[in-house]
Amino acid sequence: MNQQSFSAKIARDMFGIQMKWSLWFLLFVLIAHIAMLIISAKTGNRVGDFLFFSHGSAKIYMLVIGILSTYAFMTFFIHNGLTRKDYFKGSALAAAGIAFAMTLIAAVLSLIEYLVLGVTHLPVSLNRSLTEIGIQVSGNSISAFLPKAIIGSSILVHSDSFMGTLFMYILNTLTYYVVGWLIGAGFYRFGWLIGLGFVAMSIVLVTIGDLLWGTKLGEPLSHWLAFDSLDLPLYGSLVGTIALIALMLWLIRLLTRDVMIKM
Amino acid sequence: MTFDVEVNNLSLYYNDFAALNDLSFKLKGGKIHGLLGRNGAGKTSLLTLLASYRQATEGSIKIAGENPFENAGIMQHVAFHYETDYNDEWDTVKTILKHVERYRPYYDRDYALYLVNRFNLPLKKPINKLTRGMQSAFEITMGLASRAPVTIFDEIYLGMDAPAREIFYKEMLKDQAEHPRTIILSTHLVSEMDYLFDEVLMIDHGKFVLHEDYESLISKGASITGPKVEVDAFVDDLTLLNEKYLGNTKSVTIYGNLDDARRKAAQQKGLEVGPVSLQDLFIHLTSEGV
Numbered sequence: 001m002n003q004q005s006f007s008a009k010i011a012r013d014m015f016g017i018q019m020k021w022s023l024w025f026l027l028f029v030l031i032a033h034i035a036m037l038i039i040s041a042k043t044g045n046r047v048g049d050f051l052f053f054s055h056g057s058a059k060i061y062m063l064v065i066g067i068l069s070t071y072a073f074m075t076f077f078i079h080n081g082l083t084r085k086d087y088f089k090g091s092a093l094a095a096a097g098i099a100f101a102m103t104l105i106a107a108v109l110s111l112i113e114y115l116v117l118g119v120t121h122l123p124v125s126l127n128r129s130l131t132e133i134g135i136q137v138s139g140n141s142i143s144a145f146l147p148k149a150i151i152g153s154s155i156l157v158h159s160d161s162f163m164g165t166l167f168m169y170i171l172n173t174l175t176y177y178v179v180g181w182l183i184g185a186g187f188y189r190f191g192w193l194i195g196l197g198f199v200a201m202s203i204v205l206v207t208i209g210d211l212l213w214g215t216k217l218g219e220p221l222s223h224w225l226a227f228d229s230l231d232l233p234l235y236g237s238l239v240g241t242i243a244l245i246a247l248m249l250w251l252i253r254l255l256t257r258d259v260m261i262k263m
Numbered sequence: 264m265t266f267d268v269e270v271n272n273l274s275l276y277y278n279d280f281a282a283l284n285d286l287s288f289k290l291k292g293g294k295i296h297g298l299l300g301r302n303g304a305g306k307t308s309l310l311t312l313l314a315s316y317r318q319a320t321e322g323s324i325k326i327a328g329e330n331p332f333e334n335a336g337i338m339q340h341v342a343f344h345y346e347t348d349y350n351d352e353w354d355t356v357k358t359i360l361k362h363v364e365r366y367r368p369y370y371d372r373d374y375a376l377y378l379v380n381r382f383n384l385p386l387k388k389p390i391n392k393l394t395r396g397m398q399s400a401f402e403i404t405m406g407l408a409s410r411a412p413v414t415i416f417d418e419i420y421l422g423m424d425a426p427a428r429e430i431f432y433k434e435m436l437k438d439q440a441e442h443p444r445t446i447i448l449s450t451h452l453v454s455e456m457d458y459l460f461d462e463v464l465m466i467d468h469g470k471f472v473l474h475e476d477y478e479s480l481i482s483k484g485a486s487i488t489g490p491k492v493e494v495d496a497f498v499d500d501l502t503l504l505n506e507k508y509l510g511n512t513k514s515v516t517i518y519g520n521l522d523d524a525r526r527k528a529a530q531q532k533g534l535e536v537g538p539v540s541l542q543d544l545f546i547h548l549t550s551e552g553v
Contacts, residue, residue, distance in 0.1 A: 006335055009365060078316065079347075080366040081339040081411065258333070260317040263307075263345060 010090025051110040066180020099174035185255040212240040265292030266327040273322035293443040297460035305469040314343030342411035352390040367409040375408035395422030457541040484539030
């Protein structure tokens, strides 16, 4: 059996398992979102559509399953006679697939949402371009309880094209997955102390990732740096994010190419 | 398919500590090799290197003539099974076996199910709910059913009771007869498993002690049984490994070849000459100060 088919097999298997987790995740977010819609219908507060609503938590979710990757999958695959290289290729492909599939599902759910609300004329006003003010207004919404870094970095704030939004959703969730994978690989290879260094590095990488999409820096950072936001054209954000992902993948490969497998 | 395993000047250092020190040996394909060594002798370190779980500090490993590390063509044919921590494994026996089937080219599904039955493993229970012994039996099931050309079992019987271990030995010998592969068994249970080995590799403190086929190894010593006085006189100038008394009868295990003349002399004196046990040899060769 050649190497190509091994990494493709790993990609398929990891996609299958992680997609099962992801469907559960999306189901819970959907339930929370429906609850928000009901509250919104009663109070008249505006609420983001599903794509917007799910974006913040989807990033955190991707971060978590990214962290799990080395521990849950690498040991298992090596135990079954596969190489670290095939694991790396397979899981990178699977991660891209998960980001793509989650975006697609979130988009379809959003479209259904618009359709249902349009047909039923429920007193809910959806908003696809929630601004910072919008978030403050919806005082009793979940977003008020989430850190600004999560909800405020929503790419959808800056987007006006639906296709552009989908692209950004994919790249953003993928970035968080790869950040998690990098943290997990750092812990796997070096243990907890140096692993914490990877957490620190990841905070920087995540901040860069968010800056690329025009998010303002949080309070402490904006005091330290000369600027508090970047204003890039869309293609700049796209290229920047892809370069960031590539850099992190390269680091992950360096960390795992000859790593000792835990028993 | 069988693969030879060749190790040349292999060393592994943990900082300054030499876990393995300049090991060289060649394991012939298609045989069962017993890897013997005391606690901390470096057995597991050696096996993790053979399984590409880590890289050696110095020296080389060749499996089927190739360096196995990150070599997909070799690694898929090397199965390494050990006491695995399954506390976080919520998948069932059935699910995991399905995954193994996807990645092991010679995996035999019917044989795996046969072993699951032999060990009385529940197919649909999460692995972390199985007893320690059942988890070991599950590792064995994966290891044997994969029929990997190089199959390594590191102290795999932990937690298994005597009848279950007996099933393991029997099934392994049976399957090995039909599908020969290179099996490496590391063990403490020398007296229980010695009959399984075609060849024995012994290491101590990370260093090579010996590598011989089982028959010629146990002919390196003998047990002499008979009346106490006669036995004492006979073994006077030999290296003793072990002594046992029963009334006036004494049984002594000696180390060193007994030539034909001596064997005859023993028989003429009415002494019984038997084989030495691998266990006695193992203790002798790896005890401190030797």
